[in-house]
Each structure stands twice: as structure tokens, then as C-alpha cells.
Amino acid sequence: MESNTVNKALTSFTATGKTSDDGDIASVMGFSGFGKKARTFDLDAIFEQTRRTAIERSQRVIGKCFITGNVITLLRSHDEFNCIWNHCVLRGKSDSSSDSGSDSDSDSELIGPPVPPQHAAQQGDDDDDEHVGPPLPPGYTGSTAHSDDDDDEEGENPVKKIPDTHEITLQHGTKTVSALGLDPSGARLVSGGYDYDVRFWDFAGMDQALQAFRSLQPCECHQIKALQYSITGDVMLVVSGNAQAKVLDRDGFSVMECVKGDQYIVDMANTKGHTAMLNCGCWHPKIKEEFMTCSNDGTVRTWDLNSEKKHKSVFKPRSFQGKKVIPTCCTYSRDGKLIAAGCQDGTIQIWDRNLSVHTKFHCRQAHTPGSDTSCLSFSYDGTMLASRGGDDTLKMWDIRNFRKPVNGVSGLTNYFSMTDCCFSPDDKLLVTGTSVKKDEGNGKLVFFDRISFQRVYEIDVTNASVVRCLWHPKLNQIMVGTGNGLVKVYYDPVKSHRGAKLCVVKSKRKEKHAEALTQDYIITPHALPMFREARQRSTRKQLEKDRLDPKKSHKPEPPVSGPGRGGRVAAHGGTLSSFIVKNIALDKTDDSNPREAILRHAKEASENPYWIAPAYTDFRSLSGSDSYVSVEQI
Numbered sequence: 001m002e003s004n005t006v007n008k009a010l011t012s013f014t015a016t017g018k019t020s021d022d023g024d025i026a027s028v029m030g031f032s033g034f035g036k037k038a039r040t041f042d043l044d045a046i047f048e049q050t051r052r053t054a055i056e057r058s059q060r061v062i063g064k065c066f067i068t069g070n071v072i073t074l075l076r077s078h079d080e081f082n083c084i085w086n087h088c089v090l091r092g093k094s095d096s097s098s099d100s101g102s103d104s105d106s107d108s109e110l111i112g113p114p115v116p117p118q119h120a121a122q123q124g125d126d127d128d129d130e131h132v133g134p135p136l137p138p139g140y141t142g143s144t145a146h147s148d149d150d151d152d153e154e155g156e157n158p159v160k161k162i163p164d165t166h167e168i169t170l171q172h173g174t175k176t177v178s179a180l181g182l183d184p185s186g187a188r189l190v191s192g193g194y195d196y197d198v199r200f201w202d203f204a205g206m207d208q209a210l211q212a213f214r215s216l217q218p219c220e221c222h223q224i225k226a227l228q229y230s231i232t233g234d235v236m237l238v239v240s241g242n243a244q245a246k247v248l249d250r251d252g253f254s255v256m257e258c259v260k261g262d263q264y265i266v267d268m269a270n271t272k273g274h275t276a277m278l279n280c281g282c283w284h285p286k287i288k289e290e291f292m293t294c295s296n297d298g299t300v301r302t303w304d305l306n307s308e309k310k311h312k313s314v315f316k317p318r319s320f321q322g323k324k325v326i327p328t329c330c331t332y333s334r335d336g337k338l339i340a341a342g343c344q345d346g347t348i349q350i351w352d353r354n355l356s357v358h359t360k361f362h363c364r365q366a367h368t369p370g371s372d373t374s375c376l377s378f379s380y381d382g383t384m385l386a387s388r389g390g391d392d393t394l395k396m397w398d399i400r401n402f403r404k405p406v407n408g409v410s411g412l413t414n415y416f417s418m419t420d421c422c423f424s425p426d427d428k429l430l431v432t433g434t435s436v437k438k439d440e441g442n443g444k445l446v447f448f449d450r451i452s453f454q455r456v457y458e459i460d461v462t463n464a465s466v467v468r469c470l471w472h473p474k475l476n477q478i479m480v481g482t483g484n485g486l487v488k489v490y491y492d493p494v495k496s497h498r499g500a501k502l503c504v505v506k507s508k509r510k511e512k513h514a515e516a517l518t519q520d521y522i523i524t525p526h527a528l529p530m531f532r533e534a535r536q537r538s539t540r541k542q543l544e545k546d547r548l549d550p551k552k553s554h555k556p557e558p559p560v561s562g563p564g565r566g567g568r569v570a571a572h573g574g575t576l577s578s579f580i581v582k583n584i585a586l587d588k589t590d591d592s593n594p595r596e597a598i599l600r601h602a603k604e605a606s607e608n609p610y611w612i613a614p615a616y617t618d619f620r621s622l623s624g625s626d627s628y629v630s631v632e633q634i
Contacts, residue, residue, distance in 0.1 A: 158428040159457050162447065163476050163492035168500050170210055170487040172199055177481030178418055180468040181227035181236060186475040186499050188250065190236060191487050192224030198238065200252060201487075206503035216252050225418060230283045230291075235305070237291050239281035243274045245293050247305060256308045258293070268299045272310040279417070280329045286336040298324035300341050302353075315356050317341055317349050320364055328372040328390075328417055334382040338399075342366070342373025348387060348397070361402040367391050374419040380427045384450070388421040390414055394432050396453065407453035412446065416467050416483075425473035429456070433466025433480070445469060445480060461488060475499040 172191045179192035189201040196219065199212040206213075219240035226239040235255055238246045247256040261271030268275070276296035284290040289305040290312065300315040317325045327341040332353075338360065340350045346369040350361035367373055371390030378385055384406070385397040395408040415435035422431050430448045443466040447457040461480055468481035477499045478490040489500045524532060546552040605612060 158424065158426060158449070159447070161424070161426065161495065162429075162457060163478065163496045164459055164490045165492045166490070166500075166504075168210060168489045168491075168504060170201055170212070170489065171485065172212075172481075172487050173197060173485040175485055176416070176465075176467060176483045177485060177487055178416070178467060179224045179227040179239075180470050180479055180481045180487070181229050182470055182472050182475075182479065183229040183233035183250075184231060184474075185233060186472050186477075188229075188233075189479065189487070189489075190227050190229075191481060192227050192238070193481075193485065194223050195485075196221055196223065198224060198227065198252070203499050203502045207506035207508055208504065209508045210503065214252055218246055218248060218252070218254070225278060226281050228282050230288050231285060232288050237281050237283060239278045239293060241277050243276055243278060243295065243297075245274075245278060245281055245291075245303070247291075256305060258303060258311075259309055261297070263297075268297055268316065269314045274299065274301065279327065282331055284336050285332055285334060292330055292332065292339065294327040294330040294341060296326050298326055300327055300330050300339065302339075313356050315339060315341070315351050317343050317347070319343075319345050319347070329374060329376055331376045331378065333378050334380060340376050340378075340385065342376050342387060342389075344372055345369045346371060346373070346389075346391075348373070348376065348385075350399075350402070361399065363397070363402055366395065366397075366405075367393065372417040374414060374417050375421045375432075377420075377422050379423050379450075380425075386421050386423070386430055388412075388414065388419055388432055390417065394421060394430070394448070396430070396450070409448065409453060409455070415465060419467055420469045422469060422471050423450070424471055425476065431469055431471060431478070433461075433469050435465035435467075435483070436463075439463070443482060445478070459490070462486060472499070 170189075170191070173193055173195045175194040177191055177193045181190045182188070187202065187204060189203070190198060191201070192198045196217045197215055198218055200214040201210075201212050218238050219242055222241035224238065224240050226237070228237050230236070234250060236248045236250070238248055240246075243260050245258045246254060249255050259273040261268070261273040261275040263275040265271050274293065274295040274297055278293055278295050281291060281293040284292070284302075290302060291305070292300065292302045294300045298316060300317065301311040302313045302315075304312050317327050319325045325343040325345045325347070327343050330339065330341045332339060337353055338350050339353055340348065342348050346365060346367040348361075348363045348366040349359045351358075352360045366387060367389035368391035373387060373389050375388040376385060383399055385399060387395050387397065389395070391410075392412050392414050393408055393410045394412055395405040398406050412432060413435045415437075419433055419435065423429070424431065424447075428450050430450055430453075432446055432448075434444045434446060436443050442460045442463050445459040445461055445466055446455060448454065449456050462482050462484060464486075465483035466480055467483060468479075470479040471477075472479070475498060476492070476496045480488045480490070482488065491500045493501065522533075
């Protein structure tokens with residue numbers, strides 16, 4: 001029987017090149033896998049077939065009324081179907097198990113996701129108390145209406161989301177902090193002021209000393225007007241009081257400087273750059289190589305980072321009579337399609353980014369003519385525009401109806417042409433700062449509700465004006481620049497993330513004491529080279545050299561090993577010679593006068609002669625001499 005099976009398998013293999021029955025050959029010949037080919041599966045086809053089957057099964061009941069007890073539910077989605085189906089199957093299984101056990105096999109199969117254990121535990125209750133829908137929490141005892149109302153009240157009150165429980169103070173200088181910038185990640189803060197300095201603050205690298213890791217003057221003797229990181233955070237725009245904006249990298253090294261235009265040309269559109277002092281600047285929110293600046297030459301210009309020899313496009317604000325007006329602030333919309341500028345004549349003019357001739361929106365009497373509009377800020381949804389005027393007002397505008405403001409408030413003192421206003425990350429609050437004169441009160445950070453425009457909260461910052469304010473959406477922290485050279489960072493340990501929380505937990509580093517010269521250094525510039533001493537460049541280097549010199553550093557001598565060398569003896573008791581020197585050879589008496597030491601034994605020698613007198617007696621008797629020498633005569 002076995003020989004017939006083998007012959008049949010070999011005949012099939014020689015005829016077709018492969019076996020017809022691998023199992024028989026494996027059992028007969030003692031190995032497996034002879035002639036077996038790996039099976040291949042078309043996974044895409046299997047997934048597609050499974051998806052179609054699931055859709056067909058679900059569509060049979062979608063849109064039909066499903067009755068559960070005394071509740072009629074209209075199925076509108078697959079999730080509702082799975083939830084109710086599991087609920088009804090579980091009920092049917094419990095009912096059928098109480099009546100008879102014949103249908104247990106059909107009821108045990110569940111279609112859809114598994115039933116949560118909380119839901120299964122509630123099935124033992126009465127039918128009137130059964131809950132249809134998602135499972136309830138384990139500690140649930142009554143209605144969820146009260147807890148939901150509390151959560152809604154917590155979420156609807158934007159004042160509770162203001163991170164102001166803690167603060168840190170960064171000392172920029174003594175003059176006004178006129179510019180603040182944060183990179184998109186919130187890891188690095190940069191500040192600029194009237195003292196021409198730009199300081200870099202790294203939250204991850206700072207400790208409780210809160211010291212800037214770099215300070216520079218990129219525009220020499222020009223006040224810093226604006227600082228902003230690009231959307232990628234790799235470069236930074238610096239706008240100062242001169243006519244040329246600069247682009248720096250994250251470490252403060254120059255990347256690009258805008259070209260200066262020809263100030264003798266009347267038409268500013270024919271010049272390659274600005275010809276007067278800059279007022280403001282910002283980056284495009286979508287294009288990382290494009291930024292915008294506005295100047296006292298009456299133009300708003302866009303620039304390309306890769307082309308520094310000429311501007312990209314020019315926008316020229318005009319008054320009602322068609323005359324040139326000076327833009328004091330400018331900004332992009334959130335999508336980057338609109339360009340807005342606030343002018344000295346109180347107007348707000350908005351252009352389409354691709355059409356630079358005529359304005360798309362124009363409000364002639366937005367603020368008092370002659371006042372400098374200090375800031376324009378778009379909301380996160382892109383429909384509202386906030387303007388901070390030099391006439392001590394804050395107004396809200398709807399882009400869809402730009403003829404009159406939606407809301408406005410007055411009495412907000414503004415002494416600076418760069419006072420900020422910004423929206424909260426949830427777009428429910430509007431924030432701005434107030435200015436005060438010296439020793440006449442405290443500058444405040446004021447919060448307004450976006451819809452009602454009521455003053456809902458305020459923070460007393462310091463006894464100086466509040467100029468700049470930033471509310472970073474990722475960090476959920478508020479940065480404030482003041483008129484007395486301070487940068488305050490407000491945060492909440494629970495609601496805020498990273499930023500100032502990283503540096504307040506690090507202890508201060510130990511300060512290194514000033515290194516003083518070990519000896520006076522005399523400078524002799526006209527001495528001969530053979531007598532001239534090398535000038536000491538650094539105290540630290542000289543101390544390092546002295547440390548390597550064993551004589552100057554008084555390096556202790558190492559212990560002697562062995563019997564000793566160079567006149568030095570090893571430790572006492574270590575060798576036989578050292579033991580003899582210690583116990584026998586060394587006399588512990590102090591013999592300062594040798595004659596007194598000899599006479600100290602004269603009396604004992606005369607009374608009891610033992611060594612010297614008998615020796616001389618024997619010597620005299622042998623020699624026959626009568627001479628005798630006493631010890632005293634010696």
C-alpha cells in the first residue's frame with residue numbers, strides 16, 4: 001500500500017513538476033515541505049471585500065426604526081446601530097437564558113464592539129430603569145445635568161483661563177521695552193528697547209537668575225521698533241528707527257538687510273526700498289520667505305528673503321484728498337490674503353495682497369485724525385479686526401461690514417506708538433495695555449470680552465506704562481514689556497506649558513569669584529628684550545601654568561617607598577635600618593655643650609673608677625712612669 005502511494009506521487013511529480021499530495025510524501029519519506037510553494041494573499045482585495053460586506057450589512061437597518069423596550073430610536077449612523085444592537089442582543093440573551101437554554105449558541109454571538117462591563121452590570125435592573133445609550137460612569141447615582149452645567153460654566157467663563165497666578169521678571173534694561181517676539185515653539189523670547197539693545201532669553205537654558213544669554217545692537221544707535229520670528233522660527237525680523245530692516249538668525253547673526261531707496265525720487269513706487277524711518281513690520285503667516293514693513297515715506301512694502309536688492313510689492317496709503325499719508329502700523333490677516341495698515345490721519349486701509357493699487361476695505365474715520373494708530377490685530381477666526389488708537393481708544397471691526405466699528409471703548413491712555421492689543425488663544429478675550437506718567441500710578445493689562453466688550457479683568461503690572469503684550473497660544477503665557485525696562489511673564493502652573501515653568505525650577509549657578517593677580521606686575525615698555533618680562537594676558541592662564549609647576553604650587557612630596565633615597569628615610573619601622581635609627585642610634589638628649597656633658601660624669605669616675613683610673617694605673621706600672629693624669633686635668 002505504501003509503495004503504491006509513493007509510485008503514484010512520484011509519477012504525478014515527474015509529469016507536472018510538482019507533487020499532487022505533499023502530505024502523503026511527507027508522511028512516507030519522513031520530511032515535510034517537499035515541493036510546497038508559499039501561499040500568497042491579496043490583502044487589498046481581502047480588505048475591500050470585508051469593507052463592502054460590512055457596509056451592506058449596516059445599510060439593511062440604517063434609516064429604520066428600532067424598538068428597544070418602550071423607546072423607539074431612529075438609526076442615523078453605524079455607531080448608533082452597534083450600540084443599540086449590542087444592548088438588545090444582551091437583553092435577549094438574558095431573557096432566553098431564563099426561559100430555555102436551547103438558543104444559547106445563537107445568542108452568544110455579538111455583532112459590533114464588545115459591551116462595557118458597567119453596561120453589563122446594569123442589565124440586572126428593571127426594564128423601566130434601563131439606560132439606553134453610552135455606559136454611565138461607575139460612581140453615577142443620579143442625573144448628570146448638574147455636573148454638565150458646572151463644566152459648561154467653567155468652559156464658558158474665559159476669565160478663569162487667564163494664566164496670572166505666577167509671574168517672573170526679566171530685566172532688559174532701564175529704558176522702554178518697545179519690542180517683544182516669541183518663536184512659534186515658545187522656547188526663545190527676544191526683547192528690544194529704546195536702549196538699542198536686543199536681548200535673547202532661552203527658557204530652557206535659564207535658571208532662577210533669569211539672565212539673557214546674548215545681547216547685541218543690530219542697528220547701532222537706532223531704537224528697536226518691532227521684533228518677530230518667522231513661522232518656522234529660524235530667522236527673526238528686526239525693525240528699527242532707520243530705513244533698512246534686518247533679518248537675523250536665531251543666534252543673532254545677520255542674514256539679510258533690506259536695501260535703502262533713493263530719497264530724491266518723488267514716486268516711491270520707483271525706488272527699491274524705504275527712504276525714511278520704519279514704523280512696523282511683520283512676517284507672512286503662510287509664506288516663510290515673505291515679510292512686510294511700513295515707513296514714514298508713506299509706503300507699505302513686502303519683501304522676499306531671497307531677494308534683498310529690491311522690494312516685492314508696494315502699497316501706498318492715500319487720504320480722502322488723494323494725498324500721501326504715513327502708515328504707523330501694519331499686519332497680515334490670518335490667512336495672509338489681506339494687508340492692513342493704520343495711518344496717521346486716523347484711517348484703516350486694507351488691500352488684497354495681490355492687488356496693490358486700490359484698497360479692498362477703507363474706513364476714513366476709524367480713529368481721531370493726527371493720532372498714531374499703534375496696533376492692528378486680526379482674530380484667530382479671521383473675521384474681526386482690533387485696532388488700538390493713539391486717541392486712547394480700542395475698537396473692534398467686522399471685516400464683512402467695515403463701515404463702522406462693532407464695539408469700542410475709550411479712556412485707555414496710550415503714550416506710545418507701539419502699544420499692543422491681541423486676542424486670547426480661545427478668541428474670547430481682547431487684551432491691551434495702558435500708559436501712565438512717571439509716579440502717577442501703575443500701568444495695567446486690561447482684558448475685554450470679545451462679544452460684550454465689557455472690561456472683565458485687569459492686572460496691575462508695574463509703576464510704568466505697559467507697551468507690549470503677547471499671549472502665546474502654545475505656552476498659554478502672557479509676556480508684557482513695560483516702560484521701565486522690565487519684561488514680565490505671567491503663567492499658571494496648571495494651565496500653562498513649558499516656557500517660564502522650565503527656568504523657575506532651576507537653582508542659581510554658583511558665581512565664580514574674581515581672580516586676582518598673585519603678585520604685582522611691573523610694565524617696562526622700554527626695557528631691553530633680555531630683561532623684558534612677558535606680558536601677562538590672562539590671570540586664569542597664568543594660574544593654570546603655576547598649578548602645573550610643582551615649586552610654585554607647593555606640590556606635596558610623595559611618600560618614600562623602600563629604604564629611602566636622596567637623603568630621605570622611609571617611614572619609621574618600615575625597615576631594619578629605620579628601626580635602628582629610631583630606637584638606638586638617635587640620642588634624645590639635647591647636648592648643646594660637649595664639655596659640660598663630659599664633666600657631668602667626673603664625680604662618679606673619681607669615686608668609683610672603673611674605666612679610666614685602672615687603665616692608667618696598669619699603664620704606669622707597666623711603663624715605670626710616676627706621672628699620673630687625672631680626669632679633671634683632661
